[in-house]
Amino acid sequence: xxxxxxxxxxxxxxxxxxxxxxxxxxxxxxxxxxxxxxxxxxxxxxxxxxxxxxxxxxxxxxxxxxxxxxxxxxxxxxxxxxxxxxxxxxxxxxxxxxxxxxxxxxxxxxxxxxxxxxxxxxxxxxxxxxxxxxxxxxxxxxxxxxxxxxxxxxxxxxxxxxxxxxxxxxxxxxxxxxxxxxxxxxxxxxxxxxxxxxxxxxxxxxxxxxxxxxxxxxxxxxxxxxxxxxxxxxxxxxxxxxxxxxxxxxxxxxxxxxxxxxxxxxxxxxxxxxxxxxxxxxxxxxxxxxxxxxxxxxxxxxxxxxxxxxxxxx
Amino acid sequence: xxxxxxxxxxxxxxxxxxxxxxxxxxxxxxxxxxxxxxxxxxxxxxxxxxxxxxxxxxxxxxxxxxxxxxxxxxxxxxxxxxxxxxxxxxxxxxxxxxxxxxxxxxxxxxxxxxxxxxxxxxxxxxxxxxxxxxxxxxxxxxxxxxxxxxxxxxxxxxxxxxxxxxxxxxxxxxxxxxxxxxxxxxxxxxxxxxxxxxxxxxxxxxxxxxxxxxxxxxxxxxxxxxxxxxxxxxxxxxxxxxxxxxxxxxxxxxxxxxxxxxxxxxxxxxxxxxxxxxxxxxxxxxxxxxxxxxxxxxxxxxxxxxxxxxxxxxxxxxxxxxxxxxxxxxxxxxxxxxxxxxxxxxxxxxxxxxxxxxxxxxxxxxxxxxxxxxxxxxxxxxxxxxxxxxxxx
Numbered sequence: 001x002x003x004x005x006x007x008x009x010x011x012x013x014x015x016x017x018x019x020x021x022x023x024x025x026x027x028x029x030x031x032x033x034x035x036x037x038x039x040x041x042x043x044x045x046x047x048x049x050x051x052x053x054x055x056x057x058x059x060x061x062x063x064x065x066x067x068x069x070x071x072x073x074x075x076x077x078x079x080x081x082x083x084x085x086x087x088x089x090x091x092x093x094x095x096x097x098x099x100x101x102x103x104x105x106x107x108x109x110x111x112x113x114x115x116x117x118x119x120x121x122x123x124x125x126x127x128x129x130x131x132x133x134x135x136x137x138x139x140x141x142x143x144x145x146x147x148x149x150x151x152x153x154x155x156x157x158x159x160x161x162x163x164x165x166x167x168x169x170x171x172x173x174x175x176x177x178x179x180x181x182x183x184x185x186x187x188x189x190x191x192x193x194x195x196x197x198x199x200x201x202x203x204x205x206x207x208x209x210x211x212x213x214x215x216x217x218x219x220x221x222x223x224x225x226x227x228x229x230x231x232x233x234x235x236x237x238x239x240x241x242x243x244x245x246x247x248x249x250x251x252x253x254x255x256x257x258x259x260x261x262x263x264x265x266x267x268x269x270x271x272x273x274x275x276x277x278x279x280x281x282x283x284x285x286x287x288x289x290x291x292x293x294x295x296x297x298x299x300x301x302x303x304x305x306x307x308x309x310x311x312x313x314x
Numbered sequence: 315x316x317x318x319x320x321x322x323x324x325x326x327x328x329x330x331x332x333x334x335x336x337x338x339x340x341x342x343x344x345x346x347x348x349x350x351x352x353x354x355x356x357x358x359x360x361x362x363x364x365x366x367x368x369x370x371x372x373x374x375x376x377x378x379x380x381x382x383x384x385x386x387x388x389x390x391x392x393x394x395x396x397x398x399x400x401x402x403x404x405x406x407x408x409x410x411x412x413x414x415x416x417x418x419x420x421x422x423x424x425x426x427x428x429x430x431x432x433x434x435x436x437x438x439x440x441x442x443x444x445x446x447x448x449x450x451x452x453x454x455x456x457x458x459x460x461x462x463x464x465x466x467x468x469x470x471x472x473x474x475x476x477x478x479x480x481x482x483x484x485x486x487x488x489x490x491x492x493x494x495x496x497x498x499x500x501x502x503x504x505x506x507x508x509x510x511x512x513x514x515x516x517x518x519x520x521x522x523x524x525x526x527x528x529x530x531x532x533x534x535x536x537x538x539x540x541x542x543x544x545x546x547x548x549x550x551x552x553x554x555x556x557x558x559x560x561x562x563x564x565x566x567x568x569x570x571x572x573x574x575x576x577x578x579x580x581x582x583x584x585x586x587x588x589x590x591x592x593x594x595x596x597x598x599x600x601x602x603x604x605x606x607x608x609x610x611x612x613x614x615x616x617x618x619x620x621x622x623x624x625x626x627x628x629x630x631x632x633x634x635x636x637x638x639x640x641x642x643x644x645x646x647x648x649x650x651x652x653x654x655x656x657x658x659x660x661x662x663x664x665x666x667x668x669x670x671x672x673x674x675x676x677x678x679x680x681x682x683x684x685x686x687x688x689x690x691x692x693x694x695x696x697x698x699x700x701x702x703x704x705x706x707x
Contacts, residue, residue: 017340157437161529163527163530234638240632248619252615254615293659
């Protein structure tokens, strides 16, 4: 397995709410800072990626958001337009507006068509080597297999025809672990961990895409060493608390309450992380991103997470 | 817990028959739905059903949810007794099974057995039902309609599927209805040969043929010709389901945490519900830090604690009481005091978002971060207690 940032195409997925978009932006930011021409693409058009880089909107046409880093938002209609122009050489680009909307509806109904238009555009950028690295803020874990496996699904479903003809070269990119990898983002909580373990299994058994890494996000810092933890517990007992209340004031109990809450959440998170590591195949590394206690948002957060990734990724 | 209005979630659940719980992924939606149901059954009484989508395994086991889809089972009274609560009503739980839901729909609407089997055996059927018009969402709404119409329950609480976009759920019945009336379906289902000669569809056909290939188009068309035989039934049902969403007896509960992305989604969802005249009854703010942490007096206590840690005599005395070494006590106190700043940063962020979300719905229920995850009935009932409000009315 090659190093994460040496690949050419990384899909970033994860259960909703775990920080998938932030992580994708941070991976792209880190690669760009290392001098790689990088494209980051948001697949679900929710606009979250635009706020990461503090631009108003992202479009299909990539926008240079910082040196070496371009950002775009996937749009299947534009992808179709580009496909028709570049590959199928159909000369009706000017008139395609309403046509594409109708097509959109067929694509909705016909299995895999939208997915392949999206994935096709991504693979095209990789094949043409317009960038050193393409980072995809991909579908959430529930839909990611349908997305990355679209070319194979189409190949099985469609006996013959132009769509099928396009799948071969896409599969050669997607199935090449030197070039392509899937990154799964999770948080150390029950449902995200369970989903991650299931997803990694499913991706490995049903698709040809290599699982490159799992990122555990928002890992709470460990407040105490084990010995200190015991001391902390004893300090929480009534007698020391009475002494502390005398010296500090009654509100000291709230301060200790916050510490206890953080410690118990941390202890649970540690168990889930252990379960994650045990359950994943040995060749899938787990990287941790600590909880960032910051009021920052946007570029600042991207850069803070990228700093954390830098220590994890050689 | 202080509330922004005199109504509580308990009042809302007493007044309504259907509750749609929505919000972005990772907010604890499923657990909140189950907790509301458990508490409602226990204290409000009546027969309550929670229809859940994808519960954490331990929670599912605790509720007696097996792998069996679409059939409701009752949580036994003894389980409540063991959790230290007497249940006035009945708690029923069921899990949403999209595949079974679709098969049921086909069985119901197919005009005859031959067509039914043809649809169920069609290779495109699984693929298409898995994707088009957001079939998960449609099935969820369909099930809600069914369960309510059965008259078996006083209250049905439905946990919604993880949508790419929460609006898909609200729009699913409408899209289903429109799909059958669409030009696309008409075009796809006219006989293949005459389709070639329809002038209006010529450029479209050219594109579709170049991209998809005529063979694939033909397969799709064949499937939709089968599907069209069920039009009347599907359209009628979708209309009924759509009507249910704006019904007086229905209410929406939006669940959010106070993190940036879920909070943004929750506000957006609240606006969209209003626009669609779908009644947002309550906003649940889940996993919040205790509001008291932001009081200046508490911050001052943390600063003072740091000073105490530097006071060798005070540390020695504490060490004696806590039977620990003074150096360790000092380190622990420093850690507790310093880390408190991290907690207040988060609490500050939360307070701002909380203020924004509190005005969105008639009822706001605030649930504190719990020291451990919920995976049994006792935990659900405790969480439900926070939700339904033991606090001020």
